[in-house]
Amino acid sequence: MARISDLIAAGRTFSFEFFPPKTEMAQLSLGRAVAELEALKPSFVSITYGAGGSTRQRTQQLVKWIRQETTINPMAHLTCQGHLRTEIDEILAFYAESGVENILALGGDAPADGSSAPSDYTYASELLDEVLASGKFAAGVAAHPEVHPRSPDRATDRKFLAAKLRRADFAITQFFFEVEVYVSLVEELRALGVDKPVIPGIMPVTNKSQILRMAELSGAAFPSWLAERLDAVESPDDVRRVGVEAATELCRDLLEAGAPGLHFYTLNRSTATREIYANLGLPAVH
Numbered sequence: 001m002a003r004i005s006d007l008i009a010a011g012r013t014f015s016f017e018f019f020p021p022k023t024e025m026a027q028l029s030l031g032r033a034v035a036e037l038e039a040l041k042p043s044f045v046s047i048t049y050g051a052g053g054s055t056r057q058r059t060q061q062l063v064k065w066i067r068q069e070t071t072i073n074p075m076a077h078l079t080c081q082g083h084l085r086t087e088i089d090e091i092l093a094f095y096a097e098s099g100v101e102n103i104l105a106l107g108g109d110a111p112a113d114g115s116s117a118p119s120d121y122t123y124a125s126e127l128l129d130e131v132l133a134s135g136k137f138a139a140g141v142a143a144h145p146e147v148h149p150r151s152p153d154r155a156t157d158r159k160f161l162a163a164k165l166r167r168a169d170f171a172i173t174q175f176f177f178e179v180e181v182y183v184s185l186v187e188e189l190r191a192l193g194v195d196k197p198v199i200p201g202i203m204p205v206t207n208k209s210q211i212l213r214m215a216e217l218s219g220a221a222f223p224s225w226l227a228e229r230l231d232a233v234e235s236p237d238d239v240r241r242v243g244v245e246a247a248t249e250l251c252r253d254l255l256e257a258g259a260p261g262l263h264f265y266t267l268n269r270s271t272a273t274r275e276i277y278a279n280l281g282l283p284a285v286h
Contacts, residue, residue, distance in 0.1 A: 004138045014277075015262070044073040044074065074102070125163065211243075
């Protein structure tokens with residue numbers, strides 16, 4: 001295994017994101033996706049964490065399974081929502097004992113039902129400090145190229161992101177659709193004296209209504225040119241084809257702009273990501 005900070009220092013990284021399955025059928029689907037994407041030899045994969053820690057046990061078990069049963073290097077998402085420090089200490093100890101070396105420290109979302117558990121943390125920066133204090137992990141943070149939905153304004157968003165990233169090893173962005181928003185983010189951070197690696201997150205459109213909902217929740221703008229390209233086709237296969245083409249174009253632009261890697265939001269499926277890999281001519285060795 002390896003720390004992501006070391007992997008980035010050695011060259012561009014190519015990585016995937018999965019989420020813990022809720023059903024046996026979903027578990028089988030994820031297993032197929034992991035097997036198919038393992039063949040691409042990703043630099044690492046990340047495993048998400050449900051709102052309010054709702055997938056805590058499933059996230060931990062999936063991370064451990066990937067670490068012990070595959071050749072893939074896993075990164076665990078961890079949120080400060082609904083956690084006491086003793087619980088975070090236990091989770092970090094579990095990951096360290098399992099040989100996991102990478103943590104993405106996040107604020108996280110409150111449960112959709114409005115419930116909340118006691119928490120010793122208010123902000124992701126507090127959780128980040130806890131992860132770094134352990135000395136056992138490379139620590140990443142999230143970045144929103146088009147500003148976090150809960151930020152009061154762009155300047156405040158960048159100020160707090162820069163403060164986190166000064167301490168963290170790297171950032172991974174929320175998905176977006178135009179290279180300019182990523183370039184602006186990097187330039188704005190650099191203007192604040194921060195030049196840590198920022199890995200762009202890519203989510204190819206495979207279902208238009210689904211991606212529109214997710215974009216709205218994440219604060220990502222859905223550009224008119226992409227909507228027009230998708231509106232010009234009707235079949236699900238053609239929608240996916242257009243989505244893959246647009247994502248491939250974005251990836252090329254990002255690599256040309258100097259991005260330190262690409263992080264693909266797979267939604268626990270492999271086809272679109274494998275097609276983009278093929279389109280880019282990426283070697284399956286990292």
